[in-house]
Amino acid sequence: xxxxxxxxxxxxxxxxxxAVTAAAVDLAxxxxxxxxxxxxxxxxxxxxxxxxxxxSHAFECLxxxxxxxxxxxxxxxxxxxxxxxxxxxxxxxxxxxxxPPQWLPWAERIAPGDVGPRDTLPRKEHDPxxxxxxxxxxxxxxxxxxxxxxxxxxxxxLSPQGRDxxxxxxYDGDRGPRSEVAENAKxxxxxxxxxxxxxxPLRQLFGVCANEWSPEDGRVVSADHGCGAHSETDVExxxxxxxxxxxxxxxxxxxxxxxxxxxxxxxxxxxxxGDGTGDGDGxxxxxxxxx
Numbered sequence: 001x002x003x004x005x006x007x008x009x010x011x012x013x014x015x016x017x018x019a020v021t022a023a024a025v026d027l028a029x030x031x032x033x034x035x036x037x038x039x040x041x042x043x044x045x046x047x048x049x050x051x052x053x054x055x056s057h058a059f060e061c062l063x064x065x066x067x068x069x070x071x072x073x074x075x076x077x078x079x080x081x082x083x084x085x086x087x088x089x090x091x092x093x094x095x096x097x098x099x100p101p102q103w104l105p106w107a108e109r110i111a112p113g114d115v116g117p118r119d120t121l122p123r124k125e126h127d128p129x130x131x132x133x134x135x136x137x138x139x140x141x142x143x144x145x146x147x148x149x150x151x152x153x154x155x156x157x158l159s160p161q162g163r164d165x166x167x168x169x170x171y172d173g174d175r176g177p178r179s180e181v182a183e184n185a186k187x188x189x190x191x192x193x194x195x196x197x198x199x200x201p202l203r204q205l206f207g208v209c210a211n212e213w214s215p216e217d218g219r220v221v222s223a224d225h226g227c228g229a230h231s232e233t234d235v236e237x238x239x240x241x242x243x244x245x246x247x248x249x250x251x252x253x254x255x256x257x258x259x260x261x262x263x264x265x266x267x268x269x270x271x272x273x274g275d276g277t278g279d280g281d282g283x284x285x286x287x288x289x290x291x
Contacts, residue, residue: 021055021075022047024084028057028073031086037063041071053077054087061091068097129162167202170220177224181215185226186233193231195221 025044032041042060050056054076061069074087093099107122115121124130158166170176177183189195194211197203198220205223209216214229 015049015051015054017047017049018053018055018077020082021053021077021084022049024055024075025057027084027086028075029059031073031089032059032071035089036061036071036091045070050074053079058092058094066091066098068094070094070097127156129159129165130156131159131162132156163201167205170206171222175216175219175221175225177222177226179225181227182225185228185230187226187230188223189221189225189227189230190223191230191232192226194229195223 025047029041029044040062042062045058045060047055047057054074056072056074059071059073061071063069070092071089072092073089075084076087077084107124110121172178175182189207189209192211194209194214196208196210198206198208206220207223209219209221211217211229211231214227216225216227
């Protein structure tokens with residue numbers, strides 16, 4: 001059975017460029033110049049059919065900071081009329097226009113690490129990273145266990161998605177197994193005496209470092225992380241061997257730098273010819289002359 005013609009979807013007819021409104025470039029330019037600042041309407045970039053006898057003319061925008069933007073003037077005329085009128089004048093971005101980034105609310109725009117000491121984040125009513133916490137049942141024993149195991153009465157706790165994202169972020173970060181300090185470590189954090197397991201479902205993967213000598217002190221680390229401050233690793237200490245005494249062959253004797261008359265003992269004995277303190281041969285007083 002042939003399909004009914006009335007049941008077929010009708011295709012939207014593509015508008016045809018009206019020759020009269022397309023030729024009214026001067027009218028469109030005049031309308032743009034009345035709205036724009038002086039000297040900011042550039043060359044005509046073309047005309048586009050918007051509908052039956054409705055045409056938009058585009059002109060280059062010469063405003064500083066508006067690269068790629070266009071003054072757009074929409075013209076129209078009535079059926080069987082030759083008179084063209086202006087419908088709208090506006091400034092629109094072109095394909096390569098310089099545009100500001102898409103506006104986002106502050107709550108979505110803020111990034112991790114942007115919160116300062118005096119900042120407070122708005123509460124997310126429907127946060128996929130959180131789920132409803134424990135609610136009292138009236139049974140004291142059940143409530144006591146739940147308060148301890150399920151978050152100490154907090155209104156909301158981490159959802160499975162929240163735990164997965166936190167675990168992935170920590171594991172792929174600087175305190176996971178693929179950081180430079182972990183790759184050079186001799187042992188993993190899971191075997192270190194300073195490794196404190198975290199509570200809850202992440203205890204098999206993460207703990208907190210409690211070693212003040214470690215660069216990770218007080219931070220969450222993965223069980224297969226590591227550093228050079230592991231409690232059980234050690235280094236080989238080579239015994240010290242006493243070396244031979246050092247002799248300084250380059251030392252200069254201070255006596256060698258003195259002039260002859262500055263040498264120790266110079267001038268204590270009489271010179272030749274005597275000075276009245278000894279005999280004429282310069283011998284010291286009381287000396288026995290040689291035979």
